[in-house]
Amino acid sequence: MVCLGNICRSPIAEGVMRHKIEQYQLSWNVDSAGTESMHVGQAPHQYSQKVCKVKGIDISTQKARQISLEDLEKYDKIYAMADDVFDDILRIGKDSPHMKKVDYFLNELKSGSYGSVPDPWYGDEEAFLPVYEMIDETCEAIVKKYNKKKHV
Ligand code: 4NP
Secondary structure (H helix, E strand, O other), rough: OOOOOOOOOHHHHHHHHHHHHHOOOOOOOOOOEEOOOOOOOOOOHHHHHHHHHHOOOOOOOOOOEEEEEEHHOOOOOOOOOOOOHHHHHHOOOOOOOOOEEEHHHHHHOOOOOOOOOOOHOOOOOOHHHHHHHHHHHHHHHHHHHHHHHHHH
């Protein structure tokens, strides 16, 4: 799950997907990262933490980090949460043989939509709930699509 700062959107996506992995007992690994380094080492934004906590998901121990070429190798799917993030990943991984793993996160909610999860960084607390809901709906769609156990 990749956004710009790994402080607002992708930490929510990591927490929500980790919660679903436990709920549906999947043998998946999820992590998140940012394309930028400015918040590396920081905990998620206080409102990202809060919107998750209200839903019973604790993301307080997550730490922001920057995406690396090893991530492109390690993970089967790399989800860009927005179009500028997608472009940044293309730039970072331009010589990587793994670039076909990179997709728009919201394409899993609506195929071919190439949409962006709105960046709540400049918004107030209310901006974080619709972002959470969009992320939750998309993570649920991802589980439905790729869960081989099919008991969802
Ligand atoms: P994120 O949000 O990419 O969802 O973590 C942002 C966080 C910080 C900044 C921009 C977006 N920033 O400009 O510092």
